[in-house]
Amino acid sequence: MGSGQNNLLIFAGRSNVGKSTLFSKLFKVSVKKGKKPGTTIKPNFYRAGDVTAVDLPGYGYMKGISYEFSEKVKDFIVHYIENNAENIILAVQVIDIHSFREIVNRWESRGEIPIDIEMCEFLKEVCRNVIVAANKIDKVNKKTEEIEFAKKKLKAEIIPISAKKGDISYLKNRISEICKKEGVSIKFK
Ligand SMILES: Nc1nc2c(ncn2[C@@H]2O[C@H](COP(=O)(O)OP(=O)(O)OP(=O)(O)O)[C@@H](O)[C@H]2O)c(=O)[nH]1
Numbered sequence: 001m002g003s004g005q006n007n008l009l010i011f012a013g014r015s016n017v018g019k020s021t022l023f024s025k026l027f028k029v030s031v032k033k034g035k036k037p038g039t040t041i042k043p044n045f046y047r048a049g050d051v052t053a054v055d056l057p058g059y060g061y062m063k064g065i066s067y068e069f070s071e072k073v074k075d076f077i078v079h080y081i082e083n084n085a086e087n088i089i090l091a092v093q094v095i096d097i098h099s100f101r102e103i104v105n106r107w108e109s110r111g112e113i114p115i116d117i118e119m120c121e122f123l124k125e126v127c128r129n130v131i132v133a134a135n136k137i138d139k140v141n142k143k144t145e146e147i148e149f150a151k152k153k154l155k156a157e158i159i160p161i162s163a164k165k166g167d168i169s170y171l172k173n174r175i176s177e178i179c180k181k182e183g184v185s186i187k188f189k
């Protein structure tokens with residue numbers, strides 16, 4: 001039971017990490033971005049060459065959204081990914097590297113598995129290729145340390161970016177490379 005779309009490039013991540021900001025920067029499309037979590041409620045799609053890029057709603061509980069709503073969104077995302085797994089060329093997990101360590105430490109001190117780690121494990125299980133875009137690097141002082149921390153926790157390829165202020169060409173190149181390896185071509189704008 002898939003969506004019928006093939007060659008998907010999905011962007012997943014907690015609410016407010018900057019998925020939609022990245023999506024509009026990559027594809028020059030105008031999608032809703034916001035200061036408040038829960039900005040993207042339905043996925044945004046964009047056809048980029050052979051590939052359909054999908055900006056997913058953000059998961060995880062945050063101030064201003066009810067627990068029920070965040071659980072509903074998480075279920076939607078997990079089902080969407082499971083149902084479309086065969087068609088997903090690449091999953092880009094977007095994290096907010098500025099708050100990643102603090103959130104991970106908070107969850108782990110409660111004896112819980114941080115939602116980003118859980119999501120990354122799920123993506124790696126289900127998708128052929130997974131990379132992590134460590135967004136908001138412009139807000140981080142000790143960049144190398146924070147990236148190493150994320151790498152150790154997520155055990156994935158981490159690419160630092162600033163969707164809002166910085167250069168995202170390295171991420172673009174990696175996405176293109178992976179698409180090429182999978183036999184499809186992607187067009188950025
Ligand atoms: N400093 C900084 N802020 C950013 C960056 N990228 C996004 N933001 C800000 O983060 C906030 C959330 O951005 P969105 O793109 O709406 O986040 P999202 O992940 O799509 O959020 P949901 O749709 O709620 O899941 C906005 O205020 C953006 O301006 C970045 O690289 N650096």
Ligand SMILES: [Mg+2]
Pocket residue numbers: 019020021032033039040056057058
């Ligand atoms: Mg969004």
